Each structure stands twice: as C-alpha cells, then as structure tokens.
Amino acid sequence: MASNETHHILPLPVFDKPVRMLIVVAPYYKDIADNLVAGARATAAACGAEVELVEVPGALEVPTAIALAERQASFDAYVALGCVIRGETTHYDTVCNDSSRAISLLGLQGACIGNGILTVENKHQAEVRADPAGQNKGGGAAAAALHLVALSRKWAGQTKGIGFRA
Numbered sequence: 001m002a003s004n005e006t007h008h009i010l011p012l013p014v015f016d017k018p019v020r021m022l023i024v025v026a027p028y029y030k031d032i033a034d035n036l037v038a039g040a041r042a043t044a045a046a047c048g049a050e051v052e053l054v055e056v057p058g059a060l061e062v063p064t065a066i067a068l069a070e071r072q073a074s075f076d077a078y079v080a081l082g083c084v085i086r087g088e089t090t091h092y093d094t095v096c097n098d099s100s101r102a103i104s105l106l107g108l109q110g111a112c113i114g115n116g117i118l119t120v121e122n123k124h125q126a127e128v129r130a131d132p133a134g135q136n137k138g139g140g141a142a143a144a145a146l147h148l149v150a151l152s153r154k155w156a157g158q159t160k161g162i163g164f165r166a
Contacts, residue, residue: 012043012143013047022079023054024079059083077146080116084099107148114146
C-alpha cells in the first residue's frame with residue numbers, strides 16, 4: 001500500500017524575488033479539488049509565492065488554460081489540479097492520458113508545471129491523496145512547479161551559443 005511507503009522529499013527552494021503561480025483546477029469533485037487547492041496554496045505560501053486561482057470545467061481543459069496563460073499572462077509557475085475517477089467506459093483512459101500528455105508537452109516547451117491531477121480507481125483513493133494532512137498531492141504539485149522555477153532561474157541567461165565550440 002502506497003500510504004505505508006516513505007519517500008524522500010526535497011526541501012522547498014528559497015527565492016530572492018517573488019514567484020507568481022497560477023493554480024488551474026477542475027472542480028468536478030469539489031471536495032477533492034478544494035483539498036488539492038488548500039495543499040497547493042499552503043506550499044506556495046511557504047515559499048512566499050503569489051497565487052492566482054482559476055477553475056475550468058474538467059481535466060482536459062486544465063492544460064489549455066495553462067497554455068493560454070503561458071502565452072498571454074506573466075506567471076512563473078503553474079499547478080494543474082483535478083481528479084479523474086475510473087468509470088465504466090474508456091473515457092477515463094482518454095482524459096488521464098490526454099491531460100497528462102498535454103501538461104508534459106507544455107513542460108517540455110519551458111513552462112514550470114506541477115501536475116496534481118489525480119487519476120484514481122475510486123473516491124476513497126482520491127480523498128487520501130488530496131488530504132493536505134495526508135499525501136498532500138496538491139502541495140506536492142506546487143512544490144514540483146516551484147523546484148522547476150528555481151532551476152529555470154538558476155539557468156536563466158546561460159547560453160550554449162550557436163554552432164561549434166572551439
């Protein structure tokens with residue numbers, strides 16, 4: 001059982017200038033979403049990050065909202081939150097795979113994103129994972145985004161040049 005495992009958790013990064021974070025949540029399961037957001041907000045606050053929250057209809061819209069913000073706004077970090085619970089059809093697989101793939105692609109394009117979209121078999125699994133006093137997956141997603149911002153700032157301005165190096 002995953003809840004009995006121990007994991008190494010990196011200490012939160014320290015920033016010399018503020019971080020602007022956008023949390024995008026799909027509140028289809030409102031109680032789960034609220035706990036994910038609470039965990040993400042607490043982690044952001046621990047780093048002094050300024051947080052803005054937007055809601056979208058479902059998990060498939062989360063990466064689209066992040067892509068819009070990446071192009072049209074000025075955020076340093078993004079946190080994708082929501083919950084997909086397996087149902088009786090293959091829709092679960094589509095939503096899980098496509099939302100995750102889109103978030104990964106945005107990250108590969110340079111967006112600092114933490115993925116906290118839960119993909120679970122039942123509501124109880126979601127409740128355990130979303131609980132800020134439990135597995136705190138919302139806080140973990142915020143921490144992931146903050147670590148990526150720290151790396152981005154560390155490497156900002158460093159260029160490899162063009163062509164061959166002597």
